[in-house]
Amino acid sequence: MDNSSDNSRDSFSSRFAVIAAVAGSAIGLGNIWRFPYVAGENGGGAFLIIYLLFVFAIGIPVMTSEFVIGRAGQKNPYGSFRKLAPGQPWYLIGIMGVAAAFMILAFYTTVSGWTLEYFYQTLTGNLAGKNDSELTLMFDEFLQGSYRPVIWFLVFMGFTGFIILSGVKNGIERYTKMLMPILFVLLIALCIRSVTLEGSMAGLNFLFYPDFSKITPKVILEALGQAFFSLSIGMGTLITYGSYINKSENLGSSAMAVSIADTMIAVIAGVAIFPAVFALGGSPASGTGLVFIVLPGIFQKMPLGQVFQLIFFSLLSVAALTSTISVLEVIVAYLAEELKMTRRKATIAATLMVSVLGIVTVLSMGSLRNFTIAGKNIFGMLEFLTSNIMLPLGGLFIVIFIGWSFSPQRTKDELTNDGKLKAGYLPVYMFIVRFVAPVAIAMVFLYSLGILKL
Numbered sequence: 529m530d531n532s533s534d535n536s537r538d539s540f541s542s543r544f545a546v547i548a549a550v551a552g553s554a555i556g557l558g559n560i561w562r563f564p565y566v567a568g569e570n571g572g573g574a575f576l577i578i579y580l581l582f583v584f585a586i587g588i589p590v591m592t593s594e595f596v597i598g599r600a601g602q603k604n605p606y607g608s609f610r611k612l613a614p615g616q617p618w619y620l621i622g623i624m625g626v627a628a629a630f631m632i633l634a635f636y637t638t639v640s641g642w643t644l645e646y647f648y649q650t651l652t653g654n655l656a657g658k659n660d661s662e663l664t665l666m667f668d669e670f671l672q673g674s675y676r677p678v679i680w681f682l683v684f685m686g687f688t689g690f691i692i693l694s695g696v697k698n699g700i701e702r703y704t705k706m707l708m709p710i711l712f713v714l715l716i717a718l719c720i721r722s723v724t725l726e727g728s729m730a731g732l733n734f735l736f737y738p739d740f741s742k743i744t745p746k747v748i749l750e751a752l753g754q755a756f757f758s759l760s761i762g763m764g765t766l767i768t769y770g771s772y773i774n775k776s777e778n779l780g781s782s783a784m785a786v787s788i789a790d791t792m793i794a795v796i797a798g799v800a801i802f803p804a805v806f807a808l809g810g811s812p813a814s815g816t817g818l819v820f821i822v823l824p825g826i827f828q829k830m831p832l833g834q835v836f837q838l839i840f841f842s843l844l845s846v847a848a849l850t851s852t853i854s855v856l857e858v859i860v861a862y863l864a865e866e867l868k869m870t871r872r873k874a875t876i877a878a879t880l881m882v883s884v885l886g887i888v889t890v891l892s893m894g895s896l897r898n899f900t901i902a903g904k905n906i907f908g909m910l911e912f913l914t915s916n917i918m919l920p921l922g923g924l925f926i927v928i929f930i931g932w933s934f935s936p937q938r939t940k941d942e943l944t945n946d947g948k949l950k951a952g953y954l955p956v957y958m959f960i961v962r963f964v965a966p967v968a969i970a971m972v973f974l975y976s977l978g979i980l981k982l
Contacts, residue, residue, distance in 0.1 A: 537602060538696035539772045545701045546773055546782050549854070551789040552704040553765050555711070556851030557639055558758045559794040560844055561819050564801045570750050571742030572734040572802070576795070578743065578751040583791050586752070586968050587759045589960045590923055591766055592783040593930040596942045598770020599779065604861035605764040608771065612934065621925045625764025628918040629858035632763060634885040635910045636855065637688070640848035641680030641890070642820060645670060647841040650834060655824045663821045671893040681890050682883065688852040689879035692860055693872060696772050700853055707846050714843040715793065718800040721836050728803030735798045749975045752968055757915060759790055760851075762922030764858040771861075780943055780951060793847075800840075804830070819844070856882070920973035924966060931962035 540546045567575045601608025606622030613619070649655050649666075658666065671677060691699045722728060760766060773779065805822065808829045827837035856878060863874035892899065892906035901909050930939060936958065943951045951957075974980035 547785050548704040548708045549700050550769050550786045552850030553854030554760045554790040555793045556847045560797045560847050563794040566754050570747045573738035574742045577738050582752045582755040586965050587755045588783050588787045589957050590761050593926050594766035595770035595779045598767040599773050600942050602771050604865050605767040607865050626862045628763045628914050629855045631910045632914050633855045633882045634889045635907050637684050638890050640684045643844040644680045650837045660825050667820050677890045681886050685883050688856050691853045692856050693875045707850050711846045714839050715796050722800050722804040725807040727807035731803030731806035735802050753972050762919035765854045768858045768861050916976040924969045927961045927965040
C-alpha cells in the first residue's frame with residue numbers, strides 16, 4: 529500500500545494529545561446537558577449500570593472500529609472508505625458521516641450558543657431572584673422573541689472556525705490539551721459544592737443505588753442510545769481523528785482511555801447535578817429544561833450560588849467547544865482532501881455553509897417556529913434525522929464493514945501495530961463487531977423510529 533501521499537499529513541503529537549482531542553469530541557453537551565436529564569427520566573442508578581455496560585461492551589468496540597478505518601485509510605470518512613474498499617459502495621457511509629456532521633453542527637452550535645447567553649445573564653445578575661416560572665418565561669422569550677440566539681450562534685461558530693483554521697497540531701491539539709483539564713477542574717469544583725449541600729445524599733442515592741424495578745426495555749434502549757451518542761459514534765469524527773493518530777499509538781487502549789474519560793465526566797456531571805437538585809427541591813426528570821430552567825433556580829438557593837452558576841455555564845461552553853471543533857473538522861477534512869481546497873479556504877467555506885443552516889435552525893425556535901416538517905421544527909428535524917437515523921445507521925454499517933467486509937488481517941495489523949503489540953482481546957472484539965453490536969444497534973435504530981414497540 530502506497531502511503532507516500534500521506535507523509536505530509538498533520539497528526540497528533542502524543543498519546544495525551546490523542547486522548548484529549550478524542551475525549552474532547554466525545555465529552556460535550558451529551559454528557560453534561562443530555563446525560564443527567566436522560567438518567568433522571570429513566571430511574572437514575574439502574575439506568576447508569578446499563579449505560580456503563582453498553583459503553584464497555586459495545587461503545588469501545590465500535591469506537592475502535594472507527595479508529596481502524598481512519599488510521600488505515602489516512603483520510604476523511606469518505607476518502608478512507610474509498611481507499612479501503614475501492615469500487616464498492618461503502619464510501620456512501622463516509623458521505624453520510626460528513627452530511628451528519630454538517631447537520632449536527634447546525635443544531636449543536638445553536639444549543640452551544642445558549643450556554644454563552646446563560647453565562648452572560650449570570651455575569652450581569654439577570655437570573656438572580658427569579659422563580660421557576662420566571663426562568664421558564666425568560667428562556668422562552670430568549671428563544672422566540674430576540675435576535676440574541678443568532679448572535680451567540682455566530683460567536684460560537686467563530687470560535688470553532690478559529691481553532692480549526694490553525695490545523696490539527698496547532699489548533700485542535702493545542703486547544704483541547706488546554707480546555708480538557710479546565711473542564712475537569714470546573715466540574716470537580718461543582719461536585720464539591722453540590723455534595724456538601726444539606727440533603728444532597730438523596731441525589732447520590734438516586735444516582736448510585738439502583739432500583740432494578742425501574743428497568744424496562746425502554747430504559748435499556750435509552751441507555752444504549754445514550755452510550756452511542758455520548759461517544760460520538762457514527763458521525764465521522766472518530767474516523768477523521770483516527771486518521772491523525774500516529775502508527776505507533778495503541779488504538780485499542782486509546783479507545784478504552786477515551787471511553788473511560790467520557791464516562792467518568794458523565795457520571796461526575798450527575799454527581800454535580802443530582803445532589804443539588806434533590807437538596808434544593810428540583811425534579812430529576814425535568815427533561816431538556818433541567819440545565820437552562822431548573823438548575824438556575826437551584827443555584828439561586830445556594831450560598832455563593834452565582835459563582836457556581838458562572839462556573840457551570842463556563843463548563844458547558846468549554847464542553848460544547850471541544851465537541852464543535854471535532855465536528856467541523858470532519859467537514860473541513862472532506863473539503864480539503866476531496867475538493868483539493870487549502871485548509872484556510874475549506875475552514876471558511878465549511879463555517880459559512882454551517883452558519884447558513886445554523887441561522888435557519890436558530891430561527892426555527894423563533895420567527896420560523898410555525899414552519900414544520902412532519903410536525904417538527906427545523907431544529908427538531910435535524911436532531912431527529914441525525915440522532916435517530918444517521919448515527920445509528922453509520923455505526924451499524926461501520927461494524928458490518930469491519931466485521932464482514934474489511935480484511936481481518938488488516939484489522940489485526942492496525943490493532944497490533946503490524947505485530948509489535950499484543951492484542952489478546954482480538955477474538956472477543958471480532959465477535960462483538962460481527963454479531964453483538966449489529967443486533968444491538970439495529971434494535972436502537974428500530975426503537976427510535978417507533979418500529980420496535982416495547
